[in-house]
Amino acid sequence: MSKFQLTGGACSVLMNGTPPDNFAPTMQVLSLKQLQASGAASDRYRIIISDGGNYMQAMLAVQLNDLVHSGSLAKHSVITLDKFACNDVQDKRIAILLAVTVLGNSEKIGDPVSLDKGGDKPVSAVPSPATNQRPAPAPAASAPARTPAAKPAPPPRAGAEQAPSLVPIAGLSPYQNKWTIRARVTQKSDIRTWSNARGEGKLFSVNLMDETGEIKATGFNAVVDSHYDQFEEGKVYYLTNARINLAKKQFSNLNSEYEISMEARTVVQECTDTSAVPEITYNFIPIDQLQSIAKDAHCDIIGVVHEVGPAVEFISKASNKSTVKREISIVDRSAASVRLTLWGKTAESFQGEDQPVIAFKGVKVGDYGGRSLSMFSTSTMYPNPDLPEAHELRGWYDNGGSNSSFQAQSSGGIATTGATGVFNRAELKTLAFVKESNLGTGDRPDFFSTRASIIFVKPENIMYPACASADCSKKVTQLDENNWRCEKCDKSCETPEWRYLLSFSVADHTSQAWLQAFNEVGVIIMGISAPELQELKTQDQAAHDRHIASAIGRTWYFACRAKEETFNDLTRVRYGVNKVFPVDYKADAWANLDIIKKY
Numbered sequence: 001m002s003k004f005q006l007t008g009g010a011c012s013v014l015m016n017g018t019p020p021d022n023f024a025p026t027m028q029v030l031s032l033k034q035l036q037a038s039g040a041a042s043d044r045y046r047i048i049i050s051d052g053g054n055y056m057q058a059m060l061a062v063q064l065n066d067l068v069h070s071g072s073l074a075k076h077s078v079i080t081l082d083k084f085a086c087n088d089v090q091d092k093r094i095a096i097l098l099a100v101t102v103l104g105n106s107e108k109i110g111d112p113v114s115l116d117k118g119g120d121k122p123v124s125a126v127p128s129p130a131t132n133q134r135p136a137p138a139p140a141a142s143a144p145a146r147t148p149a150a151k152p153a154p155p156p157r158a159g160a161e162q163a164p165s166l167v168p169i170a171g172l173s174p175y176q177n178k179w180t181i182r183a184r185v186t187q188k189s190d191i192r193t194w195s196n197a198r199g200e201g202k203l204f205s206v207n208l209m210d211e212t213g214e215i216k217a218t219g220f221n222a223v224v225d226s227h228y229d230q231f232e233e234g235k236v237y238y239l240t241n242a243r244i245n246l247a248k249k250q251f252s253n254l255n256s257e258y259e260i261s262m263e264a265r266t267v268v269q270e271c272t273d274t275s276a277v278p279e280i281t282y283n284f285i286p287i288d289q290l291q292s293i294a295k296d297a298h299c300d301i302i303g304v305v306h307e308v309g310p311a312v313e314f315i316s317k318a319s320n321k322s323t324v325k326r327e328i329s330i331v332d333r334s335a336a337s338v339r340l341t342l343w344g345k346t347a348e349s350f351q352g353e354d355q356p357v358i359a360f361k362g363v364k365v366g367d368y369g370g371r372s373l374s375m376f377s378t379s380t381m382y383p384n385p386d387l388p389e390a391h392e393l394r395g396w397y398d399n400g401g402s403n404s405s406f407q408a409q410s411s412g413g414i415a416t417t418g419a420t421g422v423f424n425r426a427e428l429k430t431l432a433f434v435k436e437s438n439l440g441t442g443d444r445p446d447f448f449s450t451r452a453s454i455i456f457v458k459p460e461n462i463m464y465p466a467c468a469s470a471d472c473s474k475k476v477t478q479l480d481e482n483n484w485r486c487e488k489c490d491k492s493c494e495t496p497e498w499r500y501l502l503s504f505s506v507a508d509h510t511s512q513a514w515l516q517a518f519n520e521v522g523v524i525i526m527g528i529s530a531p532e533l534q535e536l537k538t539q540d541q542a543a544h545d546r547h548i549a550s551a552i553g554r555t556w557y558f559a560c561r562a563k564e565e566t567f568n569d570l571t572r573v574r575y576g577v578n579k580v581f582p583v584d585y586k587a588d589a590w591a592n593l594d595i596i597k598k599y
């Protein structure tokens with residue numbers, strides 16, 4: 001005698017329509033078989049479950065596959081069906097198991113017979129031990145053992161909310177024609193267009209989720225016009241009259257074997273009773289633990305948008321098409337920050353100035369500069385979601401968290417300008433701001449970037465004769481015509497190495513400032529090397545002057561270092577240029593668009 005008691009009559013209840021809410025029968029797995037679905041990448045398991053008197057077919061929702069892989073769910077396991085849905089598939093009534101508890105293993109209990117064809121065996125004639133856990137509703141012996149197969153789902157009528165006969169997403173297959181699903185949109189794509197030899201077109205897709213699983217639905221051309229605006233992320237819809245195809249996994253990150261192709265006849269209706277449809281679930285990883293996630297894996301992240309980079313347009317190498325990307329930096333309570341890249345319309349329209357909390361689902365982990373994150377077509381983001389984690393983060397960030405020093409998980413990108421002289425638009429300051437906030441007057445140098453135009457180049461001492469030894473750029477003194485001496489190296493050379501020491505005035509719409517630049521920056525600003533300019537001076541003074549004049553009026557991004565210096569008892573802030581970058585007018589336009597949007 002087994003130590004387990006199965007819920008007698010459970011099969012009959014599952015076969016006969018709507019089980020009561022708390023019905024969680026204890027049943028035994030008689031067999032477990034992996035389905036050979038052509039073209040499917042994820043396993044599906046068909047199992048036979050028994051109540052001791054009868055047995056019937058069931059499917060395991062893919063999220064339970066791990067139970068099989070780990071060996072905890074196997075032939076003769078006794079399980080409690082915590083959550084399930086019943087569905088008619090190809091004239092068979094099948095229980096789709098969504099959540100189970102494995103109680104243990106046992107030898108085969110009873111001598112159950114099939115209930116598959118239903119009705120032909122009165123359930124009451126097969127007594128089995130009654131459960132002592134939950135009273136199972138007594139099966140009505142006279143009732144037909146099952147509902148008619150695949151009751152057609154009436155398409156939902158606009159305006160009138162009704163309950164069409166629903167099929168769980170996990171139960172969808174190409175063999176069914178009539179079905180309606182009730183699902184939440186977890187992600188909605190941009191409208192994508194294509195054009196090739198055979199013509200052009202457009203498409204969009206939505207990811208749909210119910211308690212049994214997820215599936216992608218795609219619509220082309222006219223369907224884009226009729227349905228794109230109808231879908232809104234997070235909302236719940238009835239969807240009926242569409243085709244089920246094998247999933248094209250290369251375009252999806254969902255596990256489902258199938259996907260939905262919306263057609264002209266497809267009906268979509270919003271469902272206001274959303275209680276039965278689960279919210280999106282997250283498995284958040286603290287940012288400081290991203291190092292433990294493998295490259296290219298997907299993960300869920302929640303954080304506060306700490307910094308927002310500009311939208312930048314570029315030509316994708318893969319598609320040779322123009323696209324827009326934007327990098328943001330997000331932080332969480334682990335005192336870590338990570339760079340995350342947004343693409344396309346999401347990047348263009350992103351508004352992060354008020355430091356929202358954002359929950360990201362299914363973002364891709366990259367290893368560029370440590371760990372970075374990237375949205376891709378199937379990732380989703382929810383600004384300010386109504387989640388406990390989000391409220392906690394908000395409170396933390398607004399009450400001092402924003403002043404934490406964050407351990408960067410990714411370098412580069414929108415990292416700080418700093419001594420490395422990387423141009424950072426987020427640190428772009430006006431000259432008036434630089435002066436008014438007294439940058440450079442503290443104990444340590446301050447770094448900033450500015451966009452300014454050169455209005456004057458001091459023509460005197462534009463360069464100096466430097467020691468020609470490697471790694472030495474000390475000024476040398478001329479002893480005689482072919483004899484220049486370096487004190488540091490204690491050496492003489494015949495000809496010095498001319499190097500720039502530029503002092504020039506720049507202006508933006510707010511103020512004017514003097515900047516200093518050494519050789520590397522000087523070469524870029526002057527357009528020729530210092531020896532070339534020196535040569536010009538000896539050959540043709542007028543040409544030399546014209547060349548210097550040509551540097552005036554040009555606009556650059558300058559990455560600068562501000563530090564107070566004292567010379568002859570006079571203390572003033574000196575602005576040294578670490579790096580100079582040509583203006584990216586496109587990126588400027590995008591950044592300006594962001595600024596204008598705030599008004």
Ligand SMILES: [Zn+2]
Nearest residue numbers: 467472486489
């Ligand atoms: Zn030297």
